[in-house]
Every structure is written in structure tokens, then in C-alpha cells.
Amino acid sequence: MPTFSVRENFPVAADVWRMTLVGATPALAPGSFVEVALPNCYLRRPFSVCASEKNSFTIIYKVVGKGTEIMTHFAEGQDVDVITGLGNGFDESRVRRKALLVGGGLGVAPLYQLALNLRSRGVKCVFVGGFNSEKDIFLRNEFETICDEARYTTMDGSFGHQGLVTELISDVDYDYFYSCGPLPMLKALSKVALTSGQLSLEARMGCGYGVCMGCSIETAQGPQRVCKEGPVFDKEVLLW
Amino acid sequence: MVDTKVDLCGIALQNPVIPASGTFGFGAEMAEYYDLNVLGAISVKGTTLHPRFGNPTPRIAECENGMLNSVGLQNPGAEHVVKEELPSLRRRFSQPILGNICGFSIDEYRECCRLIAPHVDLIELNISCPNVHNGGMAFGTTCDGAAAVVKAVREVCDRPLLVKLSPNVTDIVSIAKACEDAGADGLTLINTLLGMRIDIRRRQPIMANKMGGFSGPAVFPVALRMVYQASHACHIPVVGCGGVQSAENVVEMMMAGATAVEVGSENLRNPEACKKIVEELPEVMNKLNINKLQDIIGIIE
Numbered sequence: 001m002p003t004f005s006v007r008e009n010f011p012v013a014a015d016v017w018r019m020t021l022v023g024a025t026p027a028l029a030p031g032s033f034v035e036v037a038l039p040n041c042y043l044r045r046p047f048s049v050c051a052s053e054k055n056s057f058t059i060i061y062k063v064v065g066k067g068t069e070i071m072t073h074f075a076e077g078q079d080v081d082v083i084t085g086l087g088n089g090f091d092e093s094r095v096r097r098k099a100l101l102v103g104g105g106l107g108v109a110p111l112y113q114l115a116l117n118l119r120s121r122g123v124k125c126v127f128v129g130g131f132n133s134e135k136d137i138f139l140r141n142e143f144e145t146i147c148d149e150a151r152y153t154t155m156d157g158s159f160g161h162q163g164l165v166t167e168l169i170s171d172v173d174y175d176y177f178y179s180c181g182p183l184p185m186l187k188a189l190s191k192v193a194l195t196s197g198q199l200s201l202e203a204r205m206g207c208g209y210g211v212c213m214g215c216s217i218e219t220a221q222g223p224q225r226v227c228k229e230g231p232v233f234d235k236e237v238l239l240w
Numbered sequence: 241m242v243d244t245k246v247d248l249c250g251i252a253l254q255n256p257v258i259p260a261s262g263t264f265g266f267g268a269e270m271a272e273y274y275d276l277n278v279l280g281a282i283s284v285k286g287t288t289l290h291p292r293f294g295n296p297t298p299r300i301a302e303c304e305n306g307m308l309n310s311v312g313l314q315n316p317g318a319e320h321v322v323k324e325e326l327p328s329l330r331r332r333f334s335q336p337i338l339g340n341i342c343g344f345s346i347d348e349y350r351e352c353c354r355l356i357a358p359h360v361d362l363i364e365l366n367i368s369c370p371n372v373h374n375g376g377m378a379f380g381t382t383c384d385g386a387a388a389v390v391k392a393v394r395e396v397c398d399r400p401l402l403v404k405l406s407p408n409v410t411d412i413v414s415i416a417k418a419c420e421d422a423g424a425d426g427l428t429l430i431n432t433l434l435g436m437r438i439d440i441r442r443r444q445p446i447m448a449n450k451m452g453g454f455s456g457p458a459v460f461p462v463a464l465r466m467v468y469q470a471s472h473a474c475h476i477p478v479v480g481c482g483g484v485q486s487a488e489n490v491v492e493m494m495m496a497g498a499t500a501v502e503v504g505s506e507n508l509r510n511p512e513a514c515k516k517i518v519e520e521l522p523e524v525m526n527k528l529n530i531n532k533l534q535d536i537i538g539i540i541e
Contacts, residue, residue, distance in 0.1 A: 001510060042456055043302050043509055083511070204298040206309065207508040210269040212262070213285075213314040214300040216293065223293050223314065228269070 001037070006078045007056065009071070012138040016106070017072055018050070020058040021080060028052035029089035030113035031180075031200050031232045034059065035208040037081035041067045044083070046208050046227070048110040048180070048200065050139075057084065060109040060138060086208050087231045090114050090178055090198055092121065099123050100174035100197075101147070102165050102189055104130045104181025110200055112139055114178055115146050124148045126172045130185065134159035166192050190235050200232045242525040243532040246280070248477055248500045249400035249425045251336050251361055253280040256490060256533060257518050260481050260504035261286050261340035261364065261404075262311065266325035267333055273511040276333045278518050280500060283338035283428075284321075284329065286366050289352045291317035296448035301437040306456025306483070307505055308435050310449035313342050313369070318355040326359045336361035338402065344372045346392045357399045365393055367419075368406040368431045380406040380431075383418035394423035402479060404428035407466055416470035427470055428479040428502065430463045456505040459483045464496050471497025471538055485513070487520035491528065497538040 004023035012018045028034070028049045034057065035044035045067045047059040061068050074080065092114070099118050101111045108129050115125050127147040131137050132155045143150045151168050152160030161168055165181075166188045177197035179189055186199045203226035206212035210228035217224055219237045224230060244255040259270070261283040267276055276282065294314030301308040315321070318341075329337060339360030343349035349365070357363055367380035367389055379385040390403055403419040405412065407430035416427055432453025437446040445451075463482025471478040480498030484490060485506045493501045506513040521533075530536055 001512065037509070041302065042305060042307055042505075043300075204300055206300040206307065207511075209272075209511055211265040211511075212300070212309065212508050213294065213311045214309065215297065216299075216311075216314055217297070218293060 001081050001083050003079050004082050006074050006076055006080060008076065009074050012060070014135040015063045016060060016136065016138050017063065018058060018060050018138070019071065019074065020056060021082060022056045023082075025055060025057065025084050027054050028057050028084055030092075030117060031089035031110050032085060032087045033208070033231060035083040035086060036071070038067050038070050040070065043206065044208060046086070046205050048231070049113060050109040051113045051116070060106060062106050083208065087227060088229065090200070090232050092117055094196070094198065095123050095176035097124060098174045099125045100169060100172050100177040100193075101125055101127045102130075102169065102177060102179040102181070103127070104165060104185040105132070105136065107179070107181030107200070107202070108139060110180050111178065112142060115143065119146055126174060127151070128153070128165045128168050128172075130154075130165035130181065131159070132156065164188065169193070187240050190238070190240065193235070197235045198232050199235060199238065201226050201230055203227070203231070242522045242530065243534070244521055244525070246499055246534050246537075248281075248479070249362060249402070251400060253336065253500060255280040255518055255521060256494065256498070256500040257514055257521070258283055258338065258479070258500055258502045259507055259514050260502035261338070261366070263504045263507040266321070267329045270507070270511055271332055274515045277335060278515055279335055281336040281338055281361070282329070282333060283340050283364055283502060284325070285315050286313050286340045286342045287315050287318050287321045287352060287356060288313055288342050288344075289318050289348045289355075291315065291320065298447050299449070299452070301446040301452065303435070303437065303454065303456070304458060306454060306458040307508070308437060308447060308452040308454050309432070310447045310452030312449070318352050322355055322359050338362045338364045340364045340366055340404070342366040342369045344369055346389055349389050349393050350396050353393045354396045357397050360399065362400045362402055363393070363397050364402045364404050364428055365390065366404050366431065368404070378406060378408070380415065381409050383414050386415050387418045387422040390419050390422035390424050400425040402426040402428050404431055405470070406431045407462060408434050412466045413469050413473045416474050420474045420476050424476060426477040426479065426499070427474065428481055429466050429470055430459070430482045433459055433462065455482065457483045457485050460489060464493060467493060467498050468496040468540065484517075487517050487524040490517060490521060491524060491530070491536065494533065494536050495538070495540050497540070499537055
């Protein structure tokens with residue numbers, strides 16, 4: 001499968017790393033994901049695309065186990081086998097003028113390229129990021145630069161509002177929302193959001209390209225694979 | 241020029257490499273990666289009479305050199321498979337198709353076979369399913385259970401009938417013989433081995449269903465041993481399956497007694513795994529001085 005080369009790989013928050021890979025690829029869609037093959041791991045690991053342009057892409061990963069620990073040792077110039085362009089990605093045409101982007105933890109990552117693309121379409125973006133603590137926050141400068149407003153919540157109150165992202169959106173003016181983060185957050189957001197929106201789900205996957213049926217969910221449109229029909233789903237399709 | 245052709249129950253295969261059921265869908269997703277016509281045949285996703293969502297998630301756990309799955313036979317049901325999936329596969333694939341059928345009662349197996357058989361070249365009967373009329377005991381774990389379902393399906397099956405055996409038994413040879421005596425034309429072995437993993441931080445099983453089928457390179461020696469035993473005890477062809485990840489593994493399976501070889505989990509970590517094995521096969525044969533692949537089947541006494 002395609003080989004990419006590590007351009008940079010460094011920590012950006014507590015146990016959170018940022019890796020940029022270069023190789024032959026078109027710009028990858030925000031909300032789509034890649035599957036990275038790792039030495040001494042049987043299955044690949046899926047990561048959402050945080051940023052991408054022609055011939056390069058960036059992922060943000062949290063060190064949670066053996067696989068991601070191995071990734072922290074990837075050196076500049078190292079070859080990595082990656083399958084790119086997986087999943088459907090966000091539909092950027094859904095929003096008319098003002099988008100609400102809500103990210104929780106690592107779920108903030110795919111909203112970055114989305115925000116860049118929306119801004120280039122002339123869409124105004126309000127970003128709300130939820131983290132456990134100030135030390136977990138990443139891409140803060142980036143979101144503050146590209147969004148019209150960036151708001152933060154932390155569970156421990158060490159940065160921004162103390163509490164949940166849903167407590168910070170009632171006064172935001174938006175006509176569509178996009179979100180990625182933990183399931184309870186997505187669920188709560190779907191309930192309080194006044195508009196339609198798209199949510200990107202996380203799932204334990206086998207293959208990542210639709211053949212193993214490991215990541216299936218029940219939806220209003222029948223069984224769907226998070227890796228193939230998703231990972232981005234319309235709010236109305238998800239059964240909570 | 242080496243000869244990779246094999247004859248499986250009277251069906252000519254251009255090579256012995258077959259993606260195993262449940263690791264290849266109905267071919268559509270893999271066709272995005274390569275032209276499927278390089279394959280010997282395809283064993284499609286296990287099909288039940290009615291649509292099934294399968295087990296709760298997580299359904300996948302990783303192991304050293306392998307994985308566990310508890311997908312639970314998610315499939316769109318026989319009617320949809322006959323109307324949509326198989327015609328679509330036929331349009332893009334001109335080699336033989338194995339229809340893999342599952343059931344939870346003998347009647348369901350028969351009905352499912354009746355619907356699927358006319359649209360495929362061989363039937364592969366998955367007898368590892370629990371029998372709901374017998375306390376959930378899998379058909380394939382007793383000689384009587386295995387024989388009963390094979391006999392019933394045989395009556396309605398006008399295609400070559402392969403029976404895919406569960407390795408979770410005390411004596412694989414007696415089950416293999418029982419299937420042969422009940423009318424099987426061939427055997428596929430092995431299905432997955434029952435396994436389990438625990439997340440020690442969360443103090444919970446990794447998979448929602450607690451246990452699942454263990455597959456991948458780690459099981460290759462177990463599969464090879466069972467292929468060897470069954471193929472030497474029976475007079476019908478055996479399809480080897482379990483942990484195959486290279487052309488060398490294909491040759492090894494065939495030397496043990498396999499007529500054809502299925503590749504399973506490897507498809508889940510490399511979508512082009514089967515293509516790669518097919519392409520490497522002639523080179524490996526040359527290196528090993530094998531002219532005709534058919535000649536090495538079961539050469540190990």
C-alpha cells in the first residue's frame with residue numbers, strides 16, 4: 001500500500017502528538033480518515049485527517065496504547081504505509097453563512113481543515129472546543145486565527161468556561177453545525193442544537209475500508225458502517 | 241511458465257487463492273483496489289435467510305499476530321444477496337463464486353441454500369452457527385449435528401457442497417468424516433478459534449460479546465495441522481483456511497493436503513493481500529521447483 005514519509009512528529013499537548021506525512025496524494029477531505037500500518041501491530045490504526053494539502057497530510061493522535069506509543073518513535077524521514085481517503089468526510093456545502101464547529105478532545109482535530117475550507121468559502125465559523133484540562137488543549141492558536149470566534153471549556157476549569165461545550169452555544173448565531181468528539185457530547189449537542197448538523201463518530205475498526213463489518217451501527221437508514229458510510233453522519237440519521 | 245490451475249470439486253480455478261468469507265464483503269469495496277479477476281474464486285460474506293445486524297460493538301480486538309471478531313454474521317439476508325450483491329459481483333468478476341450460507345436451524349439452512357445456490361458456483365456451508373433448537377450448541381461441534389445439517393442441505397443443493405468446519409472440537413477427523421459420509425463434496429477448514437481479550441485498565445472484556453473468533457497468522461499452524469489430518473482421513477478435497485499471509489503459506493497448506501487456500505484476516509490489514517499472493521505464487525513455485533501446483537497437493541504423507 002502507499003508509502004508516506006514522516007516530515008514531523010512532535011507532542012502538542014499532554015500525551016497528544018501531531019504527525020505530518022508526505023507522499024503522493026491529492027488533498028484529503030476534512031472528516032475523512034487514514035489507516036496507518038504499524039510495526040508489530042496486526043491491525044492498522046485509523047486517524048482522522050486534521051489538515052491536508054496536495055502531497056501531505058497531518059494527523060493528531062493521543063498516546064493510549066501500544067500502537068500509538070510506537071508512533072511517537074517515528075523519526076523524520078521514516079517510511080510509513082498508509083491507506084488514505086477513507087470514509088465520507090464532512091459536507092461543506094450544507095452550511096449557508098455561519099457554521100458552529102464543536103469539538104471534544106481529540107475530536108477537535110478534523111474540524112481544523114474543515115474550518116480552513118469553510119473560511120475560504122466565505123463562511124463565518126464559531127469554534128467551541130471542550131477538553132478535560134488546559135494541558136490537553138491543542139491547535140489553540142490555529143483555531144483562534146482562522147475562526148471568527150473560538151471558545152473553550154474545560155472540565156476542571158483550568159482554561160475557559162468550566163463545564164460542557166453545550167453550555168456555551170446558546171447565544172451563537174449559526175445555520176448549521178459540525179461536530180466531532182465523544183459520543184455523550186455528540187448526543188447532548190444534537191439535543192440542544194437548533195439546526196441540522198453533521199457529526200463524526202469514532203469506532204473501533206477492523207479494516208477501515210468496509211469489509212469486516214466491525215464498526216457497524218444501527219441508523220434511521222438501517223445498518224451503516226462507520227468506516228464506509230461514515231464516519232460523518234447527519235444528526236437526523238443517528239439513533240441515540 | 242508454471243501452472244497454478246487447480247480443480248476444486250470439478251470446478252476449474254485459475255489459481256488456488258480465494259478470499260475467505262467475511263473478509264471481502266461481496267467484492268465491491270475491494271474492487272476499488274484491484275481487478276478481482278486475478279483471484280481463483282471468491283467466498284462471499286456469510287448469508288442468512290433473513291437480514292442480521294449482528295452483535296453489539298466493539299466487535300474487534302487485536303492480538304499478537306492476529307485478531308478476534310464477534311461480528312455475528314451481519315448480512316443483508318438471502319433475498320437481497322440474490323437480487324443485488326451476487327448480480328453485481330458477477331458483473332465485475334468472471335471466476336467462480338462460493339456462496340457462504342449460515343443458519344440457526346436446519347430449515348433455515350435449507351431455505352437459504354435453495355435461494356443462494358442457483359446464483360453461485362459452489363456452496364460453502366458454515367456449520368459453526370448455534371442451533372437455536374438445541375440449546376445454542378453449534379451444529380459443527382458434534383458429528384450428529386454436523387451430519388444432520390449437511391444431509392438436509394445436500395438434498396436441496398445442486399452445486400458442489402463444501403462444509404466449513406469449526407476447529408473448536410475435540411476430534412476434527414471424526415467431524416470431517418461425518419460430513420463426508422453425509423454427502424459433502426469438500427471441506428473448508430478452519431473457521432475461527434474461540435478466544436477472548438480483556439482490557440485490564442477498564443477491567444472489562446474488549447469485545448461487547450466477551451468472546452469471539454481468533455484468526456490471523458497466529459492460527460496458521462493449527463489450521464495446517466487440521467487440514468493435514470482431515471485431508472488424509474477423507475477422500476474429498478479440502479480448502480485450507482487460517483492465518484495465510486503469503487504465497488509460501490499457500491504452498492505449505494497445499495503440501496499438507498489443501499486443494500485450494502482461503503485468505504482471511506490478511507484482507508483486513510492489506511486490501512491488496514490476495515492480489516499480492518497471486519502475483520508472488522509463480523515466483524515462489526519457480527524457487528521451489530514446482531511446475532504444476534496441483535502436483536503438490538497432499539505430498540506430505
